Amino acid sequence: MNVASRRLALCRPLRRFPDCPATPAATTTTTTTTTVRRVTTTTQPLCMWFFRSHTVTGCESKVPQEPHVVPTPPPKAPPKPQVDLRLVQLLEKLSLVDFANKEGIERLEAAIGMADQLIQVDTAGVEPLITVLEDRSLPLAEDEVLHGSQKEELLACAHTTLDDYFVVPPGNITYEEERSYHASLKQQHQEEEE
Amino acid sequence: MNLLGASVGEVRAGLVQKVVSAVEVCEAALKRQAVVASLRPFITPTQDTAREAAQRAHCRYEEGKLVGALDGIPVAIKDNFCTQGILTTCGSNMLRHYIPPYSATVVERLLGAGAVLVGKTNLDEFGMGSGTIDSSFGQSRNIYRSGIEYELTGTEEKYPTSGLEHDDWVVTGGSSGGSALSVATGTAFVALGSDTGGSVRNPSSYCGVVGFKPSYGLVPRWGLVSLVNSMDVPGLFGRHVDDVATLLSVVAGQDPMDSTSVWSDFKTLQLPPVPSLEGVVVGVPREYHQPGTSGEVVEAWTKVADLMEDAGAKVREVSMPHTELSIICYAILNTCEVASNFTRYTGVGYGHRETVGQSMEALYALTRRAGLNEVVRGRVLAGNYFLLKENRKKYFEQALKVRRLIWQDFQEVWRSGVSLLLTPTTLTPAHRHSTFSLLDNRTQTAKQDVCTQSANMAGVGAVSVPVGMNGDGLPLALQLMAPWGQDAALLAAAKWIEQRVSFPRLRIL
Numbered sequence: 001m002n003v004a005s006r007r008l009a010l011c012r013p014l015r016r017f018p019d020c021p022a023t024p025a026a027t028t029t030t031t032t033t034t035t036v037r038r039v040t041t042t043t044q045p046l047c048m049w050f051f052r053s054h055t056v057t058g059c060e061s062k063v064p065q066e067p068h069v070v071p072t073p074p075p076k077a078p079p080k081p082q083v084d085l086r087l088v089q090l091l092e093k094l095s096l097v098d099f100a101n102k103e104g105i106e107r108l109e110a111a112i113g114m115a116d117q118l119i120q121v122d123t124a125g126v127e128p129l130i131t132v133l134e135d136r137s138l139p140l141a142e143d144e145v146l147h148g149s150q151k152e153e154l155l156a157c158a159h160t161t162l163d164d165y166f167v168v169p170p171g172n173i174t175y176e177e178e179r180s181y182h183a184s185l186k187q188q189h190q191e192e193e194e
Numbered sequence: 195m196n197l198l199g200a201s202v203g204e205v206r207a208g209l210v211q212k213v214v215s216a217v218e219v220c221e222a223a224l225k226r227q228a229v230v231a232s233l234r235p236f237i238t239p240t241q242d243t244a245r246e247a248a249q250r251a252h253c254r255y256e257e258g259k260l261v262g263a264l265d266g267i268p269v270a271i272k273d274n275f276c277t278q279g280i281l282t283t284c285g286s287n288m289l290r291h292y293i294p295p296y297s298a299t300v301v302e303r304l305l306g307a308g309a310v311l312v313g314k315t316n317l318d319e320f321g322m323g324s325g326t327i328d329s330s331f332g333q334s335r336n337i338y339r340s341g342i343e344y345e346l347t348g349t350e351e352k353y354p355t356s357g358l359e360h361d362d363w364v365v366t367g368g369s370s371g372g373s374a375l376s377v378a379t380g381t382a383f384v385a386l387g388s389d390t391g392g393s394v395r396n397p398s399s400y401c402g403v404v405g406f407k408p409s410y411g412l413v414p415r416w417g418l419v420s421l422v423n424s425m426d427v428p429g430l431f432g433r434h435v436d437d438v439a440t441l442l443s444v445v446a447g448q449d450p451m452d453s454t455s456v457w458s459d460f461k462t463l464q465l466p467p468v469p470s471l472e473g474v475v476v477g478v479p480r481e482y483h484q485p486g487t488s489g490e491v492v493e494a495w496t497k498v499a500d501l502m503e504d505a506g507a508k509v510r511e512v513s514m515p516h517t518e519l520s521i522i523c524y525a526i527l528n529t530c531e532v533a534s535n536f537t538r539y540t541g542v543g544y545g546h547r548e549t550v551g552q553s554m555e556a557l558y559a560l561t562r563r564a565g566l567n568e569v570v571r572g573r574v575l576a577g578n579y580f581l582l583k584e585n586r587k588k589y590f591e592q593a594l595k596v597r598r599l600i601w602q603d604f605q606e607v608w609r610s611g612v613s614l615l616l617t618p619t620t621l622t623p624a625h626r627h628s629t630f631s632l633l634d635n636r637t638q639t640a641k642q643d644v645c646t647q648s649a650n651m652a653g654v655g656a657v658s659v660p661v662g663m664n665g666d667g668l669p670l671a672l673q674l675m676a677p678w679g680q681d682a683a684l685l686a687a688a689k690w691i692e693q694r695v696s697f698p699r700l701r702i703l
Contacts, residue, residue: 061496061499061500062478062499062500062503062509062510062511063478063483063492063495063496063499063511064478064480064483064511065483065492065496066483067483067484067485067486067487068480068481068482068483068484069485070518087579090582091575091578091579091582092559092575093555094533094578095533095571095574095575095578096555096558096559096562097559097562097563097566097571097574097575098559098560098562098563098571099563099568099571099572099574099575103568104568104571104572104575107568107572107575107576107636108572108575108576108579110636111525111529111572111573111576111579111636112576112579114522114525114636114640115522115525115526115576115580115589115593117522118519118522118523118526118589118592118593118596119588119589119592121519121592121596121599123592123595123596123599126595126598126599127595127598128591128594128595128597128598129594129595129597129598129601130424130594131424131454132410132411132424132601132652132653132678133410133411133454133456133653136456138453138454138456139448139450139453140453141450141453150295153295154295154543156295157292157293157294157295157543157544158542158543158544159541159545159546159547160547166542166543167542168542168554168557169550169552169553169554169556169557170553170554171553171554171555173552173553173554173555174553174555175552175553175555175556175558175559
């Protein structure tokens with residue numbers, strides 16, 4: 001097929017049958033896992049691909065020509081997330097990322113605002129999906145040592161070691177960063193109380 | 195032969211017939227690195243290691259003792275795969291000096307098949323991002339319209355190839371932007387990336403290469419630095435679908451070190467030379483036409499769908515009503531898993547460590563502040579919020595349930611007889627940096643991941659294939675998805691598309 005006739009083929013209205021058939025139940029797909037489809041050699045030529053600006057007659061294509069717009073959300077929108085001092089301190093204690101400052105709070109509020117859109121989705125009777133491999137048994141390893149004696153390599157990765165120990169400062173002291181946001185919030189809080 | 199533009203099969207044939215040597219192939223790839231260094235595909239080029247590996251491969255070819263399908267082939271690996279003895283940074287200050295004492299399983303399989311590692315590629319820090327502009331080692335730039343001279347072969351159309359005005363540049367997409375770029379520029383023939391929300395398909399779409407996310411569990415994750423355990427998948431890049439299939443045959447297969455890896459028999463995978471679509475039922479989900487999709491993407495989508503129908507496939511519109519929820523669901527599940535996974539970064543056993551002495555908590559907090567960027571820290575904070583006792587059911591469990599709804603959308607579609615889904619990969623071609631950087635990381639990923647994320651939710655295989663160019667000279671791509679485990683059929687269909695669209699080949703001058 002030469003190029004000229006191919007271009008013509010692209011310009012004509014897309015072939016479609018007036019009574020666009022409903023899903024034919026006859027089509028079956030076997031769900032073998034790794035078989036490759038056996039191929040009958042075709043005489044289909046490689047064709048040059050031109051993206052010109054001619055319009056496609058959209059109403060006949062299977063591809064939706066208009067964007068899918070989600071219907072307007074239900075009237076009861078959740079309130080704007082309130083991230084207060086107590087919460088920030090708790091999260092910082094759990095996260096230990098020293099992000100209890102203005103920027104961290106803003107990011108958190110934005111993340112919560114986005115997540116709140118999921119609350120109204122009706123999931124009654126739906127089980128949580130923990131893993132997509134839930135339908136099969138996954139192998140567990142035998143309780144035997146396969147890779148051992150890597151002490152030197154592992155200790156070599158650490159910044160500070162002593163003999164065969166990783167060194168850490170005491171864990172029974174609470175971290176208090178005087179200059180961080182939650183400390184200044186605490187101060188504000190106290191000032192408001194006075 | 196245009197060596198660096200050839201396929202893996204062509205180069206191997208050349209190596210076997212001794213038309214070219216493994217050392218020459220390696221040198222060509224390393225020389226190309228110098229030409230495109232300003233684009234920053236690599237964090238850590240591994241030139242000496244590459245030369246040694248190429249020399250060994252050369253000896254094997256001389257003696258006729260080949261070890262595998264990728265013997266002597268330059269490959270690049272995203273810098274969140276552990277490589278023994280080679281710096282592995284994940285694009286983060288936290289691991290800036292980290293040298294793993296072990297290699298990821300996929301790395302071992304690659305090297306065991308004779309591949310020549312040319313470098314560790316750039317990524318958004320810890321895989322969080324969709325532009326490869328949030329790496330602590332600098333931003334990667336797309337080869338298209340970069341100012342580096344190239345021509346587009348295999349097309350009679352004229353596309354602009356010059357650099358952009360005002361020093362602007364085009365993003366590579368992310369988070370595996372460096373890997374996509376290394377393949378697009380010819381510094382590697384194939385590359386490994388990781389795909390959690392679209393991180394392989396997104397940059398492959400922007401960089402004009404094939405990007406494949408295997409079904410969850412087929413390719414093991416041992417040694418891939420964890421982001422979201424229930425969605426992470428090592429992803430594959432190549433300029434040709436056949437090359438990606440070869441790479442899959444090397445890295446797929448159960449791994450005793452990864453209990454979420456499953457058995458498969460892709461070792462002898464060979465795609466048919468001329469795939470056929472006879473009897474294939476292609477679904478076009480209407481929800482994947484999101485507001486903001488550019489006209490040229492819709493046009494490409496329409497034309498390929500029609501081509502498939504003309505070739506004997508049945509094409510029909512389907513509905514996957516929970517598609518739009520995927521991004522929000524991901525925003526919750528990702529942050530929750532991150533909050534858990536990232537507790538390992540304390541500076542104690544490995545990685546960066548701040549030198550403070552007072553308390554363990556202070557050490558952790560200040561080390562993590564210094565080592566992790568704001569995107570990462572923000573996600574940890576958000577994740578811990580969603581996992582609080584009072585929030586866990588409302589957010590985390592709700593997200594898990596919505597995940598099942600998204601998964602069920604796919605099940606319904608497969609049950610109705612559809613064997614392939616055809617959608618855009620990204621809503622638009624690659625963005626210019628000037629516009630891309632106007633939005634923050636979270637908003638940007640939410641926009642960019644909308645067509646790719648659901649495949650990670652459901653664990654199905656998905657592949658992005660470049661199908662054409664737009665008026666700006668930037669690649670356009672489409673995505674195919676198939677039922678879990680049907681990756682061979684998926685790649686065969688991708689090859690079918692590749693053979694029909696004759697995507698212009700980029701050739702650096």
